[in-house]
Amino acid sequence: DGGITQSPKYLFRKEGQNVTLSCEQNLNHDAMYWYRQDPGQGLRLIYYSQIVNDFQKGDIAEGYSVSREKKESFPLTVTSAQKNPTAFYLCASSGDREQLNTEAFFGQGTRLTVV
Amino acid sequence: EDKVVQSPLSLVVHEGDTVTLNCSYEVTNFRSLLWYKQEKKAPTFLFMLTSSGIEKKSGRLSSILDKKELFSILNITATQTGDSAVYLCAVEKYIAGGANNLFFGTGTRLTVIP
Numbered sequence: 001d002g003g004i005t006q007s008p009k010y011l012f013r014k015e016g017q018n019v020t021l022s023c024e025q026n027l028n029h030d031a032m033y034w035y036r037q038d039p040g041q042g043l044r045l046i047y048y049s050q051i052v053n054d055f056q057k058g059d060i061a062e063g064y065s066v067s068r069e070k071k072e073s074f075p076l077t078v079t080s081a082q083k084n085p086t087a088f089y090l091c092a093s094s095g096d097r098e099q100l101n102t103e104a105f106f107g108q109g110t111r112l113t114v115v
Numbered sequence: 116e117d118k119v120v121q122s123p124l125s126l127v128v129h130e131g132d133t134v135t136l137n138c139s140y141e142v143t144n145f146r147s148l149l150w151y152k153q154e155k156k157a158p159t160f161l162f163m164l165t166s167s168g169i170e171k172k173s174g175r176l177s178s179i180l181d182k183k184e185l186f187s188i189l190n191i192t193a194t195q196t197g198d199s200a201v202y203l204c205a206v207e208k209y210i211a212g213g214a215n216n217l218f219f220g221t222g223t224r225l226t227v228i229p
Contacts, residue, residue, distance in 0.1 A: 094217060
């Protein structure tokens, strides 16, 4: 079955540590996105990638880094520079080049807690 | 600057009521508008709208797009407690090269009271 998989589901981090959240898709989608969701707020775009080996900052990129070495994978690293990393992180993908107007698919999310 | 604005931010209704959720946008190179329902974890897809004036319907939910006035509405009739969720509106814009970009609104939190 095609889909998008995030791991882990829950993650605990000590202050000062970097952590990497995994996002893998087998939908042949070109575009992938990372969003952060905080209580009472909408999805805010962290980074997005339109194509392999290319990515762009979103609205709240500070303290985060990404890579897109493979079409299927778009890992997000939350660095120690991110001052308030506790949040729910959602990965999404969209845009199969062979189809028009495909909707975005979301992973199940990773809840990151800094302890 | 591209943006998507949803209103109201939150809404509380009684079972059986009809609700209308609004989404307005300013996005260059518009490709489509999407509605999602988010209950606890991942948003689930509801509708994709690309053409003005054509209503999409799924059970008690329906949605329509006005590309001239740059907005969409999501209607839910005969609401049930299971409709309680955050409803997200997103606009997809075309980017040269064939890929797309998504911009989300902050969502409308709907609470349906028995």
